[in-house]
Amino acid sequence: MTTQTLTQINGVNVDQLVATVNAVQENPDIARFQFRALNEWIDGGHSRTTIQGFYGAGQEDTSRSHPFVLEGDEPPVLLGNNAGPNAVESVLHALASCLAVGFVYNAAAQGINVESLSFVLEGELDLRSFLGLSEEVRPGFESIRLTYQVKSDAPREKIEELCNYVQKTSPVLDIIRKPVPVTMALMD
Amino acid sequence: MTTQTLTQINGVNVDQLVATVNAVQENPDIARFQFRALNEWIDGGHSRTTIQGFYGAGQEDTSRSHPFVLEGDEPPVLLGNNAGPNAVESVLHALASCLAVGFVYNAAAQGINVESLSFVLEGELDLRSFLGLSEEVRPGFESIRLTYQVKSDAPREKIEELCNYVQKTSPVLDIIRKPVPVTMALMD
Numbered sequence: 001m002t003t004q005t006l007t008q009i010n011g012v013n014v015d016q017l018v019a020t021v022n023a024v025q026e027n028p029d030i031a032r033f034q035f036r037a038l039n040e041w042i043d044g045g046h047s048r049t050t051i052q053g054f055y056g057a058g059q060e061d062t063s064r065s066h067p068f069v070l071e072g073d074e075p076p077v078l079l080g081n082n083a084g085p086n087a088v089e090s091v092l093h094a095l096a097s098c099l100a101v102g103f104v105y106n107a108a109a110q111g112i113n114v115e116s117l118s119f120v121l122e123g124e125l126d127l128r129s130f131l132g133l134s135e136e137v138r139p140g141f142e143s144i145r146l147t148y149q150v151k152s153d154a155p156r157e158k159i160e161e162l163c164n165y166v167q168k169t170s171p172v173l174d175i176i177r178k179p180v181p182v183t184m185a186l187m188d
Numbered sequence: 189m190t191t192q193t194l195t196q197i198n199g200v201n202v203d204q205l206v207a208t209v210n211a212v213q214e215n216p217d218i219a220r221f222q223f224r225a226l227n228e229w230i231d232g233g234h235s236r237t238t239i240q241g242f243y244g245a246g247q248e249d250t251s252r253s254h255p256f257v258l259e260g261d262e263p264p265v266l267l268g269n270n271a272g273p274n275a276v277e278s279v280l281h282a283l284a285s286c287l288a289v290g291f292v293y294n295a296a297a298q299g300i301n302v303e304s305l306s307f308v309l310e311g312e313l314d315l316r317s318f319l320g321l322s323e324e325v326r327p328g329f330e331s332i333r334l335t336y337q338v339k340s341d342a343p344r345e346k347i348e349e350l351c352n353y354v355q356k357t358s359p360v361l362d363i364i365r366k367p368v369p370v371t372m373a374l375m376d
Contacts, residue, residue, distance in 0.1 A: 011232030016267055021319050028322075031315040035277050039284030041305035044199030047288035049281040051273045056265060056315075063263050068273045070258070072285025075251050077244060079204055079293065085239045085256045087286030087360045089223050093237040094282055095370075096227030097260025098275030100235035102318070105267065117229035127219040127244075130290070130357050131209050134216075140362030144370045160374055169318050172275045173370060174328030180364045182283075182332045184355060186348055 012108035030057045039072075045080030046073040078127075088141065091176070092121040095144070098172035106162055106169075107152065115151040122146075144176065200296035218245045227260075233268030234261040266315075276329065279364070280309040283332070286360035294350055294357075295340065303339035310334075332364065 007014040024031045033056035039049045052067035053060060072087055074080025085093070096119040107114050123141040128134035150159050167173055195202040212219045221244035227237045240255035241248060260275055262268025273281070284307040295302050311329040316322035338347050355361055 011234075012267055020267070021321065024316060024319055025321055028316060031319070031321070033313045033315060035274070035280060035311045035313060037277060037280035037284055037307075037309045039281070039288060039307040039309070041288045041292060041302070044292065045289045046199075047285050047305075049284055051277045051281065054263075054277075061263055061265060063265065064270055068277075070273070070278070070281045070285075072281065072288065074289060075242075075249055077249060077251065079200055079208070080289075082252055084285075085258070086223070087282050087289065088363070089225060089239045089242075089256075090258070090278060090282035090285060091360055091363055092223060092225035093227070093239065093258045093260065094275050094278035096225055096237055097235050097258075097272075097278060100227060100229045100260065101233045101262060101268075101275065104229060104232065114229070117235075119225075119227040121225045121227070123223045125221045125223060125359060127221060128212060128216060129362075130359055131212055131219070132357060133209065133213055133219070137219075138362055138366070139357050140359045140366070141368050144368060146370060146372045147375050148372065149375045156374070163372065163374060167372060169320060169327050171313060171318055171328045172279055174317075174326055175276070175279055176363055176368045177370055178326070178328065179366055180329050180332060182334060182361060182365055184334045184336065184351065186344070186351060187335050187337045 009108040009111065010104045010114045012105055014108050017105065017109055032056070042083075044073075045078065045086075046071065046083045048072070088123060088125060091141070092123055092144070095146070095172045095176060096121055098170050099146075099148070099166060102166040102170045103150075103162065106166055107154075110162070112152055112154045112158065112162065115153075117148065117150050119146055119148045141176075197296040197299065198292045198302045200293055202296050205293065205297055220244070230271075232261075233266065233274075234259065234271045236260070276311060276313060279329070280311055280332070283334070283360045283364060284309055286358050287334075287336070287354060290354040290358045291338075291350065294354055295342075298350070300340055300342045300346065300350065303341075305336065305338050307334055307336045329364075 071084025259272025
């Protein structure tokens with residue numbers, strides 16, 4: 001009889017997680033990823049992003065048979081038609097989904113069972129810069145406030161410790177809290 | 189005879205755009221917006237964000253009868269099931285949709301007809317920080333490279349000038365290029 005034990009915690013394959021960490025430790029080059037998106041403007045405030053391939057773990061990923069399609073638009077008060085969330089709302093989504101992954105994967109690695117996890121996010125924005133009416137106000141969020149709720153088998157101190165660790169290693173939190181260089185070039 | 193001229197350029201109601209700018213100039217308080225998102229973890233790397241209400245222009249917005257629902261997940265190589273794009277890919281979507289709105293609205297305000305507009309985005313990321321294997325590597329994108337293509341009735345110099353202006357006033361580009369304070373609190 002062949003015994004295969006699949007260690008799943010929080011829906012995360014912990015054996016694969018450990019194997020991934022070990023593989024990267026042996027060969028740091030496989031940690032280099034390039035993620036991509038293509039966006040096409042539709043009309044007014046409405047544009048559409050398609051996301052499919054990426055490079056990582058030493059090769060082009062082919063796991064996605066179809067692209068993800070994401071809509072972006074503005075609400076009527078900002079001259080759009082609500083064909084999708086607006087861009088800064090999508091930033092809040094990116095942040096939350098990043099923290100969810102970070103929290104759940106690290107909980108799994110530590111053997112903490114998460115029953116539920118949710119985030120509420122609020123971002124404050126002054127539109128005057130976007131509208132060309134102020135150079136003193138910044139265009140982006142002045143601040144983001146996030147609260148989260150966790151149900152798990154770990155004590156509160158353990159959850160807070162985990163959260164502190166997740167904050168240090170979250171890609172999107174890092175992108176928001178610290179400067180990322182962005183180059184833009186017009187093609188012919 | 190009543191004449192109603194609706195000035196639409198690039199699908200943007202330019203009269204409403206001008207009225208909005210004037211209204212904010214008279215009363216800067218209406219430029220204060222609060223955007224929101226709620227995220228709930230589903231399983232493994234999969235979480236779901238709902239986005240509906242926001243505060244802006246002096247009141248709660250009620251234009252959206254249903255929430256937008258956005259999925260976040262990881263690909264199999266990152267221990268997920270491709271239920272949605274991953275978090276850093278969603279950042280690329282947010283950036284592109286922001287630049288699309290900024291470009292098209294400002295083009296409309298200047299009377300530039302945009303025929304087509306598209307963005308290609310690439311973000312470089314080293315996973316070692318997320319995996320807890322390096323404190324020297326940053327968790328987020330090391331850099332984002334963006335190229336764009338425009339077809340319009342304006343000369344290339346005008347398009348480049350417009351693009352420079354959009355870069356200065358884009359909320360998401362500002363969020364990515366400059367630090368935004370984020371607070372996180374665990375609820376009971």
